[in-house]
Amino acid sequence: MLRILHQIFRTGVVTEPLPAEVEQEIAEIGARLEDRIRKKFHRSLTIREVDAGSCNGCELEIHAMNNAFYNCERFGIHFTASPRFADMLLVTGPVSVNMEIALKRTYAATPNPKIVVAVGDCACDGGIFGESYASLGRISNVIPVDAHIPGCPPSPVSLLQGIFRAIAQ
Amino acid sequence: MNALHERLVAQLGEAAMQLEDLRPADVPLLLVPREQFNEAARTMKYQEARLVAEWASDETLLAGGYGIYACFSKGSDFLVVKCVAPEDDPAFPTITRKYAAAYRFERQMHSLMGVTPLGSPDLRPWIKFEDWPEDAWPLRKTFDSRTRMPRVPGDYRWIRAEGEGVYEIPVGPVHAGIIEPGHFRFQAMGEEILNLEERLGYVHKGIEKRFEALSWEDGARLAGRVSGDTTVAHSCCYCQAVESMAECTPPERALWLRAIMLERERIANHLGDIGAICNDVAFAFLFFQCNILKEQIVRTNFQLFQQRFLKDKIVPGGVTVDLSDEGIDCMLRELEEFSKKFEQLIVIYDNNASLEDRVRETGIFSMEKAKDLGTVGIVARASGLDLDIRLQRPAAPYDIIVPRVSVQQAGDVNARVWVRIDEIRESVRLLREMLYNLPTGEICAEFIPPLSQASGLAFVEGWRGEIMYWVQAGKAGEVNRCMVRDPSSLNWLGLEQSIHGNIVPDFPVCNKSFNQSYSGNDL
Numbered sequence: 209m210l211r212i213l214h215q216i217f218r219t220g221v222v223t224e225p226l227p228a229e230v231e232q233e234i235a236e237i238g239a240r241l242e243d244r245i246r247k248k249f250h251r252s253l254t255i256r257e258v259d260a261g262s263c264n265g266c267e268l269e270i271h272a273m274n275n276a277f278y279n280c281e282r283f284g285i286h287f288t289a290s291p292r293f294a295d296m297l298l299v300t301g302p303v304s305v306n307m308e309i310a311l312k313r314t315y316a317a318t319p320n321p322k323i324v325v326a327v328g329d330c331a332c333d334g335g336i337f338g339e340s341y342a343s344l345g346r347i348s349n350v351i352p353v354d355a356h357i358p359g360c361p362p363s364p365v366s367l368l369q370g371i372f373r374a375i376a377q
Numbered sequence: 378m379n380a381l382h383e384r385l386v387a388q389l390g391e392a393a394m395q396l397e398d399l400r401p402a403d404v405p406l407l408l409v410p411r412e413q414f415n416e417a418a419r420t421m422k423y424q425e426a427r428l429v430a431e432w433a434s435d436e437t438l439l440a441g442g443y444g445i446y447a448c449f450s451k452g453s454d455f456l457v458v459k460c461v462a463p464e465d466d467p468a469f470p471t472i473t474r475k476y477a478a479a480y481r482f483e484r485q486m487h488s489l490m491g492v493t494p495l496g497s498p499d500l501r502p503w504i505k506f507e508d509w510p511e512d513a514w515p516l517r518k519t520f521d522s523r524t525r526m527p528r529v530p531g532d533y534r535w536i537r538a539e540g541e542g543v544y545e546i547p548v549g550p551v552h553a554g555i556i557e558p559g560h561f562r563f564q565a566m567g568e569e570i571l572n573l574e575e576r577l578g579y580v581h582k583g584i585e586k587r588f589e590a591l592s593w594e595d596g597a598r599l600a601g602r603v604s605g606d607t608t609v610a611h612s613c614c615y616c617q618a619v620e621s622m623a624e625c626t627p628p629e630r631a632l633w634l635r636a637i638m639l640e641r642e643r644i645a646n647h648l649g650d651i652g653a654i655c656n657d658v659a660f661a662f663l664f665f666q667c668n669i670l671k672e673q674i675v676r677t678n679f680q681l682f683q684q685r686f687l688k689d690k691i692v693p694g695g696v697t698v699d700l701s702d703e704g705i706d707c708m709l710r711e712l713e714e715f716s717k718k719f720e721q722l723i724v725i726y727d728n729n730a731s732l733e734d735r736v737r738e739t740g741i742f743s744m745e746k747a748k749d750l751g752t753v754g755i756v757a758r759a760s761g762l763d764l765d766i767r768l769q770r771p772a773a774p775y776d777i778i779v780p781r782v783s784v785q786q787a788g789d790v791n792a793r794v795w796v797r798i799d800e801i802r803e804s805v806r807l808l809r810e811m812l813y814n815l816p817t818g819e820i821c822a823e824f825i826p827p828l829s830q831a832s833g834l835a836f837v838e839g840w841r842g843e844i845m846y847w848v849q850a851g852k853a854g855e856v857n858r859c860m861v862r863d864p865s866s867l868n869w870l871g872l873e874q875s876i877h878g879n880i881v882p883d884f885p886v887c888n889k890s891f892n893q894s895y896s897g898n899d900l
């Protein structure tokens with residue numbers, strides 16, 4: 209136990225200040241958003257992540273948003289296990305034929321108003337997988353999409369910016 | 378002639394014919410009569426060879442018919458056995474009765490290529506879902522990849538356990554956390570799991586078919602997206618296969634840079650896994666700490682290679698990014714710092730009794746089962762099997778800088794954690810050696826696409842374990858077939874076997890300790 213305390217003490221606060229231009233952008237959007245989040249999302253934005261056929265690369269970066277460097281919880285972003293509590297769906301991958309039904313069900317189970325964000329090149333335009341017998345391509349081919357975050361995969365910083373932009377709309 | 382080759386020739390005599398078109402030349406390719414395909418498998422089984430992969434290729438535009446292939450290995454010996462199923466009778470004798478792991482390979486061949494394993498105990502679709510038309514065989518040449526798959530009514534037959542007090546828990550495909558989709562069905566009695574059946578294929582994107590439409594160069598980008606967490610190892614394996622068939626030798630420095638990227642990928646993923654396992658047994662502290670270290674590794678990747686996961690840096694002929702002398706110094710300093718912090722975390726892991734209680738003797742996967750199922754990688758090494766392609770088929774620089782392989786005997790969650798811990802330490806040592814001795818010179822050779830009908834085979838030890846690619850050129854020098862075998866195709870079978878008799882709440886940690894890829898399996 210002492211060792212753990214010692215390690216906590218030594219590590220200190222690792223949450224880094226984000227790069228200057230990013231910090232500024234977030235500060236700007238953040239100010240406009242605060243009010244909205246309070247009214248619309250009760251101070252916290254709850255996200256359900258849906259892998260609709262991704263290569264799992266996008267998931268790595270979505271996970272990274274939770275690490276101590278980005279610590280997205282400090283912005284009021286929480287991930288939930290159930291779509292029923294979600295304000296936002298973060299959807300990755302081209303939609304595989306075998307995930308189409310599950311994606312539509314998850315969408316239907318998410319209460320209105322909901323925001324759908326397509327994460328990654330595949331989700332935005334089908335990426336290298338395109339459209340085929342097994343892949344339906346971009347997310348908007350299957351469910352309505354409100355915002356896009358391109359990148360392969362998008363970095364945690366782009367993800368944060370994209371999410372902020374999506375709720376600022 | 379290697380021992381497996383010798384044995385098979387002795388057994389089948391004249392009937393086994395050696396073909397010359399597979400590269401590298403030290404892996405023999407033997408054509409056997411179709412009726413003797415399972416006899417060949419039996420001979421391999423007697424030799425205690427493991428089944429590496431089994432697959433089919435549509436060769437109707439080449440020599441004709443469907444090529445049915447199986448790759449076997451024992452120690453450093455590898456052998457590929459082939460038979461041909463004619464177009465008007467696309468069937469072959471199953472080898473599932475000799476090799477349990479073949480049952481999923483064969484279901485997949487049956488589902489996607491429409492070749493029937495005669496005598497197979499299980500012909501349910503795999504990867505292909507029951508709501509696809511039965512005669513839709515996407516890997517056939519006559520199948521247009523742009524076909525819209527119509528949905529038809531159909532049911533999946535789950536394996537059932539019945540009896541008083543037995544209940545069923547279906548989970549997925551969408552899971553609670555930020556993880557890939559798949560479906561698990563448990564039969565349990567009280568808290569105890571009697572049986573687990575996986576149903577995968579949800580993220581099938583038609584990757585193997587997609588390779589056939591891409592250039593040789595773009596294939597490397599697609600390989601880097603088979604399983605995003607293994608982008609380095611997959612693109613490396615694809616490139617090795619096409620380089621060997623094109624007789625292209627990348628410069629020495631490129632091979633070393635690839636190995637540096639591979640070891641960095643190993644460290645990053647192992648850290649994530651150790652953290653996730655600790656998190657599942659309610660030890661969030663190590664989860665956060667491991668993820669801090671992981672983030673630092675990917676940040677250095679970005680700083681030195683301009684890409685956090687080293688995606689698209691490996692191309693046919695070499696690599697696209699070099700490491701400067703300052704870069705080398707920077708990485709050496711990073712490793713120094715990293716080791717110090719990592720060792721502190723390991724002391725904490727090692728001294729935590731409540732943690733130990735949850736990971737010891739949980740999810741035991743025995744060596745016999747691992748052998749039977751052809752398990753590879755970390756999972757195999759945690760169950761006492763000494764398998765590592767970096768040793769069995771050492772490519773530069775692993776022929777000079779030889780990894781020390783960590784093997785544990787217990788086969789439980791704890792053993793799978795310790796293999797990862799040891800491998801992180803070992804990767805740090807290998808990286809240092811590579812950085813000190815990095816040869817000078819070019820980083821990319823000219824890549825001239827392979828001749829028509831050549832085929833190439835390659836293996837790479839990714840962080841999960843052995844990856845295999847088999848690539849075949851068509852008549853016009855295009856890609857006729859690219860077979861991808863992620864370690865997950867074999868190791869998912871192991872998870873099902875490790876869970877019997879465990880309690881339901883221990884499934885998540887067990888699953889994390891395997892951490893197989895859905896995307897790499899479903900393709």
Ligand code: SF4
Pocket residue numbers: 261262263264265266300301302327328329330331335359360361602605
């Ligand atoms: S955008 Fe890139 S990382 Fe994300 S799912 Fe597609 S290929 Fe993978």
